[in-house]
Amino acid sequence: MGQVALIFGSFFGCTAIILGAFGAHLLKKKLTTxxxxxxxxxxxxxxxHAIVLLVLGFHLDISVTINAYIIYAFVIGIILFSFSIYGLVLSSAKNKKLKFLEPITPIGGLFLVAGWVLLLFKFL
Incomplete structure (x- = not known):
């Protein structure tokens, strides 16, 4: 069982709920549409992707190299993609936009795509 995938999937699922509530309730009045x-x-x-990690964690043996790459691509992708968006939005709301985060978001997206492509190769 992919313990790493289960841990990260649970963590990212939990923090997505917290950040979603934070955005819906506390940031609604402070952010533009x-x-x-x-x-x-x-x-x-x-x-x-947290849900994907949980599903994969129950089904993939992470000691197999491609499985490990799939998991790590999703984990790195979530961190780079989602968390750079949070940083960009929150910093721009304070008129101190962290521009160095702008190129990180698409890199995170590429890691997410890589995870899906690797998963496709695994199934083929």
Whole structure:
């Protein structure tokens, strides 16, 4: 069983709920509609991939190399994609946008895509 996938999946699922509630209740009055939508995108992608990690954790043997790459691609992708969005949105809301995070978001997206492509190769 992929213990790493289960731990990260649980952590990311939990934090997605917390951040979603934070965005819906505390940030609603502080963010523009566009900023709130971006924040929600980060939360959605985090939750989707948390669920994927949990499913994979119950079915993949992480000692197999491709399985480990799949798990790590999703974990790194979530961190880079979702958390860079959170940083960009929250910093821009305070008029101190952390521009160095802008190129990190698409890199995170590439890791998420890589995880899906590796999963496809595994199934083929």
């Amino acid at each position: 566009e900023q709130l939508q971006s924040f929600e995108t980060g939360v959605k992608y985090q939750m989707y």
